[in-house]
Amino acid sequence: MDRHSLELNNKRILPLEIPTKVFAFQTPANLTSDVLGLMVNMQMLDESFNVGTKYGRFELSYEHIATLAEPRVEVLRFDVTNIDITSSTNPGTYELSKAGQKAVEIKISQDSWEEGLKIQSVELVDRDQAIPHGKMACGKDAPISDVKFRSTEWDYYGQQGTFARSFWVVWDESLEFFIGSALALVRRRQLMQMELAKTQNEFYMVDEEEGLLEEVDEEKEV
Secondary structure, three states, rough: OHHHHEEEEEEEEEEEOOOOOOOEEEEEOOOOOHHHHHHHOOOOOOOOOOOOOOEEEEEEEEEEEEEEEOOOOOEEEEEEEEEEOOOOOOEEEEEEEOOOOOOEEEEEEOOOOOOOOOEEEEEEEEOOOOOOOOOOOOEEOOOEEEEEOOHHHHEEEOHHHHHHHHHHHHHHHHHHHHHHHHHHHHHHHHHHHHHHHHHHHHHHHHHHHHHHHHHHHHHHHH
């Protein structure tokens, strides 16, 4: 966590920006803090880490709920709903719907912008437990942000089934077409220039040969 944001496995979850793809490793329940610290130091939790390990690596789908618990104290509930395997060899998804499923609840305070965020508490709570919900300074109930993110619905272009994604797909394909056409024209021009240079070289060679023959004829006449 920096002064003004909270990260989970090197991905910012507060403030949340969609899409935020979070990856996690499947580890034994008795994983020690020393081993976990080693994993963090080796940057195993970073998305760019591609060295083989004995731990399975999965993408997470989640529900992200945030609101104001009390003045200057925000509460974030992060509930992992699905474990997604996005590899091309064995893709699949596993829903975490077991009775008594837990979610992570984090309380964060911020007394001033200069001081930044402070974690007050981190605990596991029942998924169905009501989230603490406070009031704003004006006396009204604080708004609740509830975001459900499915990693399988997002790809490089955006969220499946949205106009924005369709636009970027068409844009990318059109861009590839125009770039391909432009490259083809450049290549054609290069070939024409090469052919022209070859023709000029052949012309100069013929001209030189004719000049040599003329010199030989002149020598014979002399």
